Amino acid sequence: MQVAPGVYAIGAVGSTAYLLGGIELTLVDAGGPGSTPRILRQVRQLERQPRDLTRILLTHVDLDHVGALPALLEATGAHVFAHPAAFELLATGRVARGDRGLSSAWALVRGAFTRPRRVPLAGEPLADGMVLPILGGLRAIFTGGHSDDHVVYFLEQPRLLLAGDLLEGRRGHLEAFPAKGARPREQTVIALRRLADLDPLGILPGHGPVYRDNIALRLIRLAEILEE
Template structure:
């Protein structure tokens, strides 16, 4: 069972394509108005919209679900989300998480004010609570619950080596993969420790470029020390 992960860069956010034995799985769906960027990558790779069987949403923030409604209609794919995010997806709105540093605290406040956090509501087909096996989709992989950035954040592990982690890890800065926003910072580090146990080699974040285990381990060591102090 092989699964190739293709990164779709869409300005601010990444989406990923997983090749399965039966078709494709899309992880995340970009900002509003970005479905054409995903469709372009599909065309370039000779993939039809109908080949997408499942759309996994790492968490319900507008920059990851903005084009979900359009893509769900065009692909007919089932949409999977954690049960703690379901309500936000159905409402088409999320409260922005709290900032972890001063500047993001400010952005968080402003974002809620200008309601940039709105997107077209979608009713999910599958909601999960904890681990979810992707074998039925022809993929050697599983979904794990990694709360912290949001309560229902999930990550997708493929072949025990690659992890698509949404905003649980951010790759914006040279020496850290700590996200600028988190609803629960303690829980976030707990989830990082959970991820550490899977010993994945490559990390595929919702923002920034793909990075290796070393960068994750270094940031985790720094943050865990701070929490213990």
């Protein structure tokens, strides 16, 4: 589903992934195990081929966001971009489980994806504030909070936040996702205020609907709630 010019939301297994158009395609998050057919179906709907997907950006290493990464890398040959700490996790093959629990279908295959495994990948660790030449500029913002390796991506031209698990839509409301980083509350508050300063026009979370109204005010209010 197209959510902005050149930006497509994909209902992956366990989370939402986002495909970004252009001469080269970019995927933000890989979804849980079994997501590869859904993602490649969206690629083909754009009349493109799997090898046109050249970059996979990760918001963080949880099973519902990276479970399909090995299969996607095999199908596309894409390079991975992520927080340096995420590369350490992937290099050791320790793919974490998400905190949201596994569906019954997921449980059937979880053993193959939760035990240590090697993830073949080529790519580049990101730096905080690094801007990639994607859709007019995509900025990587290290947030911590949900996890120490968490990154939010800001599309500078449409001013959209690809929020991963820093934020989620729950019961019709935008909320801070349960955090497990080294300093979860402090990191999340700092991140929310930093993101509000960007004056974004929309939030594309890893879980829940897209939000487009009063984004900066929503972020500031969430920060204030966490500070209470």
